[in-house]
Amino acid sequence: MGQVAAGNPGGCGFLGEHVVRMLLQREPRLCELRIFDLHLGPWLDELKTGPVRVTAIQGDVTQAHEVAAAVAGTHVVIHTAGLVDVFGKASPETIHEVNVQGTQNVIEACVQTGTQFLVYTSSMEVVGPNVKGHPFYRGNEDTPYEAVHRHPYPCSKALAERLVLEANGRKVRGGLPLVTCALRPTGIYGEGHQIMRDFYHQGLRLGGRLFRAIPASVEHGRVYVGNVAWMHVLVARELEQRAALMGGQVYFCYDKSPYKSYEDFNMEFLRPCGLRLVGTRPLLPYWLLVFLAALNALLQWLLRPLLLYAPLLNPYTLAVANTTFTVSTNKAQRHFGYEPLFSWEDSRTRTIRWVQGVESSSQ
Numbered sequence: 001m002g003q004v005a006a007g008n009p010g011g012c013g014f015l016g017e018h019v020v021r022m023l024l025q026r027e028p029r030l031c032e033l034r035i036f037d038l039h040l041g042p043w044l045d046e047l048k049t050g051p052v053r054v055t056a057i058q059g060d061v062t063q064a065h066e067v068a069a070a071v072a073g074t075h076v077v078i079h080t081a082g083l084v085d086v087f088g089k090a091s092p093e094t095i096h097e098v099n100v101q102g103t104q105n106v107i108e109a110c111v112q113t114g115t116q117f118l119v120y121t122s123s124m125e126v127v128g129p130n131v132k133g134h135p136f137y138r139g140n141e142d143t144p145y146e147a148v149h150r151h152p153y154p155c156s157k158a159l160a161e162r163l164v165l166e167a168n169g170r171k172v173r174g175g176l177p178l179v180t181c182a183l184r185p186t187g188i189y190g191e192g193h194q195i196m197r198d199f200y201h202q203g204l205r206l207g208g209r210l211f212r213a214i215p216a217s218v219e220h221g222r223v224y225v226g227n228v229a230w231m232h233v234l235v236a237r238e239l240e241q242r243a244a245l246m247g248g249q250v251y252f253c254y255d256k257s258p259y260k261s262y263e264d265f266n267m268e269f270l271r272p273c274g275l276r277l278v279g280t281r282p283l284l285p286y287w288l289l290v291f292l293a294a295l296n297a298l299l300q301w302l303l304r305p306l307l308l309y310a311p312l313l314n315p316y317t318l319a320v321a322n323t324t325f326t327v328s329t330n331k332a333q334r335h336f337g338y339e340p341l342f343s344w345e346d347s348r349t350r351t352i353r354w355v356q357g358v359e360s361s362s363q
């Protein structure tokens with residue numbers, strides 16, 4: 001692959017920023033990087049002084065013409081843009097419009113303008129946990145699992161992923177085949193993770209304590225944002241040479257992060273920052289948590305005309321947190337030589353430092 005011009009819809013988000021920085025640090029053939037996002041970050045300005053031509057484009061993936069203009073002339077597109085909402089902040093229609101129609105617009109832009117390689121950030125949620133609460137224990141890309149969803153977010157990710165995979169092989173302008181690939185991160189953590197910041201602030205408000213709501217036995221797969229970004233860069237690099245093997249494939253994003261409950265895993269970073277998790281088992285019975293989650297959903301609906309009430313606890317987040325979902329796979333290693341760039345110890349240290357930075361900035 002010669003000189004590379006890459007496009008990154010969603011490049012200003014939590015994952016997107018790490019993908020942008022990883023591309024600039026570790027892709028020597030990159031000559032131009034276009035960052036397309038609804039909300040451009042101020043940090044982009046510091047990137048424009050380097051050897052790579054960095055272009056920040058403010059735009060909306062739901063607007064096909066804006067996407068086409070941004071994609072035209074690129075060699076590869078890394079599509080991380082999305083509405084990551086499981087808290088009821090956006091309507092189901094908006095989630096669908098951004099995540100599904102927006103992805104369709106990215107695909108069509110590649111076809112119409114001749115971009116041959118598309119990497120899509122999918123999600124573990126395409127698989128599960130399903131509405132029946134079936135555990136997915138150390139599963140891989142081929143593990144049979146009844147992927148049944150009702151929530152708008154997982155539904156939108158599953159639809160978008162299917163569009164991307166079905167587009168593999170379509171002829172783009174110029175007659176060459178489009179080569180697509182979807183990456184499925186499990187719960188991403190690291191510098192910039194808003195939910196981790198929310199948990200930290202919640203703990204500060206509660207006198208340095210968080211109260212266990214989920215049994216420690218319920219394990220949730222997590223992956224460090226730097227390793228997810230690295231996997232995206234590797235796929236963007238290898239997709240051309242390994243098109244026959246990788247085209248139309250899905251890959252879970254994984255690293256050496258330990259399998260723990262969502263709350264215990266968060267405490268790996270919050271405990272060194274002075275918080276403690278109260279209770280070796282859930283302090284409230286599950287039926288009461290279900291009631292409180294339903295009450296939050298009712299309050300959100302009643303208050304919507306006045307204000308946005310979107311707490312962490314709602315029926316969906318409780319169900320997901322309470323269902324084991326862990327992956328164990330090496331498909332990415334087998335197909336394109338992926339090895340995590342950051343060890344668990346390094347990932348943990350970097351995340352702790354970031355939370356401590358949140359601590360100092362909020363004092």
Ligand SMILES: NC(=O)C1=CN([C@@H]2O[C@H](COP(=O)(O)OP(=O)(O)OC[C@H]3O[C@@H](n4cnc5c(N)ncnc54)[C@H](O)[C@@H]3O)[C@@H](O)[C@H]2O)C=CC1
Binds near residue numbers: 011060
């Ligand atoms: N955060 C997580 O734990 C996981 C995230 N993912 C996926 O990774 C991707 C990135 O997620 P995060 O970085 O966590 O989310 P984020 O919300 O931090 O970033 C999403 C980015 O997309 C942009 N965006 C949203 N709507 C847009 C639109 N209409 N037009 C253009 N840009 C738009 C946002 O401005 C933001 O910069 C998403 O596709 C998400 O589904 C997958 C698995 C886990």
Ligand SMILES: CC(C)[C@@H](O)CC[C@@H](C)[C@H]1CC[C@H]2[C@@H]3[C@H](O)CC4=CC(=O)CC[C@]4(C)[C@H]3CC[C@]12C
Binds near residue numbers: 187195318321
């Ligand atoms: C209030 C308690 C029940 C608390 O434990 C709730 C935690 C809850 C906010 C998180 C538990 C599992 C998370 C999701 C999981 O990591 C999978 C995801 C994949 C994505 O593509 C986007 C984010 C998320 C849905 C993630 C969101 C936060 C949780 C539901």
